[in-house]
Amino acid sequence: SAVISQKPSRDICQRGTSLTIQCQVDSQVTMMFWYRQQPGQSLTLIATANQGSEATYESGFVIDKFPISRPNLTFSTLTVSNMSPEDSSIYLCSVILGANVLTFGAGSRLTVL
Amino acid sequence: QKEVEQNSGPLSVPEGAIASLNCTYSDRVSQSFFWYRQYSGKSPELIMSIYSNGDKEDGRFTAQLNKASQYVSLLIRDSQPSDSATYLCAVEGGYSTLTFGKGTMLLVSP
Numbered sequence: 001s002a003v004i005s006q007k008p009s010r011d012i013c014q015r016g017t018s019l020t021i022q023c024q025v026d027s028q029v030t031m032m033f034w035y036r037q038q039p040g041q042s043l044t045l046i047a048t049a050n051q052g053s054e055a056t057y058e059s060g061f062v063i064d065k066f067p068i069s070r071p072n073l074t075f076s077t078l079t080v081s082n083m084s085p086e087d088s089s090i091y092l093c094s095v096i097l098g099a100n101v102l103t104f105g106a107g108s109r110l111t112v113l
Numbered sequence: 114q115k116e117v118e119q120n121s122g123p124l125s126v127p128e129g130a131i132a133s134l135n136c137t138y139s140d141r142v143s144q145s146f147f148w149y150r151q152y153s154g155k156s157p158e159l160i161m162s163i164y165s166n167g168d169k170e171d172g173r174f175t176a177q178l179n180k181a182s183q184y185v186s187l188l189i190r191d192s193q194p195s196d197s198a199t200y201l202c203a204v205e206g207g208y209s210t211l212t213f214g215k216g217t218m219l220l221v222s223p
Contacts, residue, residue, distance in 0.1 A: 031209060042201060042215040043157070048208065056208075092156055100145070102203075102211055104156040 004105035006093050012111045013083055020079045021108045023093030028073035033102070034066070035092040043092065049076045083112045115140045117204050119214035127222055132189040134217050136202030139183070145205035146178055148187045150198045151216065157201055161187060192221045 005024045013019050023032060034046040046066055047055040055068040069077045080087050093105040116139040126132045134148075145164055149157035163169045163176040163185065175188040185204075189196055199216040206212045 033210065042213040043211075044213075045210050048210065058210075096209055100162070100209075101159050102147070102209075103159070107156045 006105035006108050008108055010109040018079055018081045020077050021091050023076045025074050025095055029095040032076045033094045034078045037090040085112045088112045115206050115212045117202055117212050117214035119202050119217045122218040123220045125220045126192050130192050132192045132219055134187040134200050136185045136214055137183055138204045143204045146185045147203040149201040152198045194221045194223050197221045
């Protein structure tokens with residue numbers, strides 16, 4: 001089965017800085033999805049990233065805060081900009097593999113001080 | 114706004130018992146439903162999908178769907194301590210995106 005690699009796996013950042021999370025898939029996929037899981041909460045979709053077009057953001061998420069790149073069919077990045085403690089969360093990259101199976105990377109645990 | 118509701122738990126069952134996890138959803142047009150298991154500190158992994166009314170069995174797991182009642186459930190037979198995890202119900206919301214419930218924590222005691 002395909003492998004989804006995310007990095008960094010965790011990071012501690014200072015308020016006001018930005019962090020870019022990378023997601024690499026070992027097979028070509030049309031769509032890549034970025035989810036956020038805040039402490040004690042479920043997963044919330046941030047945006048859908050398609051190669052060759054702008055990402056589609058869900059209600060409550062904007063490109064200025066969470067810019068996304070999708071340069072090819074196996075790679076995407078999510079940047080969390082101008083971070084505040086409220087951005088402390090696990091950020092998960094996911095893709096659809098096989099028969100309509102949404103599969104997640106291991107996640108990037110971000111702590112903002 | 115599409116909503117998926119689950120009891121947060123924890124649901125505690127003894128080893129060998131049947132664990133029953135429930136989920137309701139608000140979007141009547143949803144057609145695809147999923148159960149994910151998430152161990153502490155890990156990412157979610159798919160354990161069951163169901164698309165038609167009725168039951169779907171896979172080993173010790175049975176998913177049940179009732180679209181008229183907008184209700185999905187997951188039964189785990191012969192529960193094992195290794196089943197202790199948070200179980201997330203997810204409903205497809207269009208364009209291959211999923212809306213997740215907050216999850217039910219299951220604790221299986223030896």
